[in-house]
Amino acid sequence: MASSEKVPRRHTQKMKQRLKETVTYLREDIRKVDEPRLAAMLETxxxxxxxxxxxxxxxxxxxGSAWRKSA
Structure with missing residues (x-):
């Protein structure tokens, strides 16, 4: 019995969504700061x-070869 907790795709989808939200916040903050070094760090x-x-x-x-099962 496979619980949704054990389905890898469920975890990857959740994590991608969280990362995308963080990327959005970082890029929004770039426009809000006057310090070039901080803006560069946010973009990086x-x-x-x-x-x-x-x-x-x-x-x-x-x-990618890192994700393929080895024979």
Whole structure:
């Protein structure tokens, strides 16, 4: 009996949504700050999280050699 708690896609979907929300907040805050270094750090953080979102996508789609089962 597979509970929804054990379904990997459910977890990846939830995490991707949380990461996307955080990326949105970070990018909104860039426009609110006057400090260039902080703006750069916020943008860098958004880019890093976007990379994690892509990694979750790749995992779901089994893209990339890291996510394929070895024979």
């Amino acid at each position: 953080s958004a880019e890093v999280l976007s990379g994690l979102i892509k990694a979750f996508d790749d995992y779901e789609k089994k893209n």
